[in-house]
Amino acid sequence: xxxxxxxxxxxxxxxxxIVPVVVGSLFVCFAAASGRSVSAEEPPAxxxxxxxxxxxxxxxxxxxxxxxxxIYYGKIxxxxxxxxxxxDESLKRQREIPLNRVSTIEAKVVKxxxxxxxxxxxxxxxxxxxxxxxxxxxxxxxxxxxDDGRKIxxxxxxxxxxxxxxMRSPGxxxxxxxxxRVILHKRxxxxxxxxxxxxxxxxxxxxxxxxxxxxxxxxxxxxxxPSRK
Numbered sequence: 001x002x003x004x005x006x007x008x009x010x011x012x013x014x015x016x017x018i019v020p021v022v023v024g025s026l027f028v029c030f031a032a033a034s035g036r037s038v039s040a041e042e043p044p045a046x047x048x049x050x051x052x053x054x055x056x057x058x059x060x061x062x063x064x065x066x067x068x069x070x071i072y073y074g075k076i077x078x079x080x081x082x083x084x085x086x087x088d089e090s091l092k093r094q095r096e097i098p099l100n101r102v103s104t105i106e107a108k109v110v111k112x113x114x115x116x117x118x119x120x121x122x123x124x125x126x127x128x129x130x131x132x133x134x135x136x137x138x139x140x141x142x143x144x145x146x147d148d149g150r151k152i153x154x155x156x157x158x159x160x161x162x163x164x165x166x167m168r169s170p171g172x173x174x175x176x177x178x179x180x181r182v183i184l185h186k187r188x189x190x191x192x193x194x195x196x197x198x199x200x201x202x203x204x205x206x207x208x209x210x211x212x213x214x215x216x217x218x219x220x221x222x223x224x225x226p227s228r229k
Contacts, residue, residue, distance in 0.1 A: 056080075060100055062207035063215020064162050064182055068200045071222055072164035072180055073215030076207060079159065086144060087154040095152060097144060104145045105156075105184070105205040112138040112196050115189065136190040136199040155186040160205065166219045 056077050063073035076099070078084075083096040084105075115137040118128040142156040161179035168177055182202050190199040206214065 058100070059163070060102075060207045061209055061212035062205065063211060063218070064160065064202060065204040065206075065215075065218070066182075066200050067203045069222060070200075071215055071219040072162045072166065072182075073212055073219055074165040074177070075163040076205070077161050077179075082158075084144065084156065084158055086142065086152055086156045088152050089154045090152075097146070097152070099207070101147055102144055102205075102207055103147050103149075104143075104207070104211075105202075106143045106145075107140050107184070107201060107203055108143065110139045110141050112136070112199075114196070117192070133192045135192050136194055136196045137187070138185075138189075138196070138199055138201065139187045140185055140201065142184060156184050157186045158184045160184065160202070165216070 056075065058080065059075035059077040061074070062076050063071055064076065065071055078099055083098050084102065085094055085096055087093070088095045113136075114134045117131045117133040117135070119131055121127045121129050140155075141153060143151055143153045144156070145151050160182050162182065163177040163179050165177075167180065184202055188199065188201060
């Protein structure tokens with residue numbers, strides 16, 4: 001009687017069992033290892049409809065104050081790689097300033113008036129008549145104070161974005177806020193029927209960690225409820 005494991009060669013029945021099992025086991029192990037490798041290399045699936053969590057590394061903490069007393073505090077930034085472009089009256093040239101070098105931006109009203117609407121009379125090319133309608137118009141100059149105390153004053157027109165923490169609802173916790181966009185104007189005008197008071201403008205922008213805390217306190221003390229308009 002032949003016993004498995006004894007003798008010069010491996011019995012035929014043993015060879016028929018071991019070889020297929022070994023080969024099959026190697027195939028399974030290789031497939032499993034390959035599967036793990038592929039799974040490890042593949043990035044996780046992205047939900048195109050999910051919330052955006054990307055943070056702006058160039059955002060600066062601070063707050064924005066409007067002429068009607070509205071306060072927005074949070075992360076403040078501009079279009080990526082953009083700088084503030086202001087005409088320096090003292091040097092008579094335009095300067096470009098990164099937002100992270102700025103301490104404050106303050107607006108001053110140079111001139112404001114109610115602009116009347118005029119139209120040419122029919123059949124009279126050189127004679128105008130007042131339509132009875134008017135709209136508010138205002139001109140500004142801005143002063144930028146740098147983090148080293150230097151000041152630059154001149155006309156400025158820029159778009160500023162604020163991820164306002166005081167606009168966050170309880171369900172927004174952990175998600176990135178939709179930014180509020182405010183505009184710094186050289187000259188601005190309202191709609192027909194509005195008055196100068198209703199032409200709201202950006203009065204002050206203050207940047208830095210201390211400014212952020214200051215804006216938070218001012219927003220809490222303010223009775224005015226901010227909006228996204």
